[in-house]
Amino acid sequence: MRTRAAIVVGGLASAAAAVVYQWFLRRLILTWGATPDEVSAALRGDELLPGADGVSTRAITVAAQPQQVYPWLVQMGPDPRGGAYTYDWVENLLGLHMHSSDVVLDAFQHPTIGTEVDLGPNRMIIEIANPGEAFAIRSADGNWVWAFTIVDRADGTCRLISRNRYRLPRLRDRIGMLPMEAGSLIMERKMLLGIRHRAEHMHDGAAVRRLR
Template sequence: MSGHRPGARLLPLAAASAVPALYVLGVRPRLLTWGATPQEATRSYPGDDLVPDAGSSSTMATTLPAPPERVWPWLVQMGGDRGGWYSWDRLDHFGEPSAERIVPEWQTLEEGQRLEVAPDGQTWFTVAVVEPNRTLVLRSDLKLPSGHSVESWSGPLPRAYLDGIWGFHLRPSPGGGTRLVVRTRGRGRPRPLVRTFDLFVGEPAHFIMQTRQFQNLRRRVGAAV
């Protein structure tokens, strides 16, 4: 007869179950609202209505050392085929460094314009909302499992898809700076698979890339002041 207590075998299982629970209940809420005040995290923003029944959402924020009109030119020139995304360039800009200066040729942006994500031209963001010096909302509609973009959904939604927005909202802050609030909203099918992916891959990855973008934007904007 074994000398181990019956409950001893359950300890590793209990510990393994506690880790995801700790992440979901303790860590995840902080990732999804990193840097944002409660008011910023709970208010609505232009573009939210584009994904009305979102299965996932985040609101992250930072303060940049320049007024909105000095921050806007850096945002408006984003794009894989333009100034990059100011994040981890090896991961999201084909290894090319993001722009370190304002480029006049990239200062025009219109609703409906595509911003490349992948060099093969099959994945892109579509500019959904443009309010100069205030709001820029990018939308992504992807077919699964290919991950390729579509122009827009017409008719019933497909059985497997991802639909989301990435919104940048600029507001003046005391001392001549800018509060940059970034709101994401997403939905997709099959919901159990998309939800699991978001929880343990998509949301952590967004946190890593978004905080890096904040850091790099702060450096660029500060250097240009």
């Protein structure tokens, strides 16, 4: 009887935890930093994967101009590109060869639509490159779109919005995504803070450019 009662209690606790995560924590994880209007807004890149199974929208305010944010986006990627401005040691445990740059790399400042950027097993293709406004890449299989929107504001700051849209065609993909959501917040939050730091230093005239 005690074993059966323990199983029932454990099941109820697991169900309650799942409900709390689904209806409270999950939304916070998927929308860190974003306003309700940003979460519900139609943004550039949405059209690249209209039937997404999941969407995250995260954002940050940057005390700089959009043209000082955009350079850090377009050079993202593994060496010799500019890294991902997050925890390099975590990325490199996965064999991604990320080395976050503190300078603008001229060689990657004029991206061409269709250019490939490999992110580990994901072969990403540049789909949108509008200077100072939007940048987006899409996986070769079409199941993942990562898009950035920069919104200029009258007070001299801008909003950097990062939106991930993904399709999960298999049950194991859907199950596997749940534990990845919290991890993605940790990495993406660090990335957004890293971009803000670099863009604001550029705004202050502290950033330099390097040919590579």
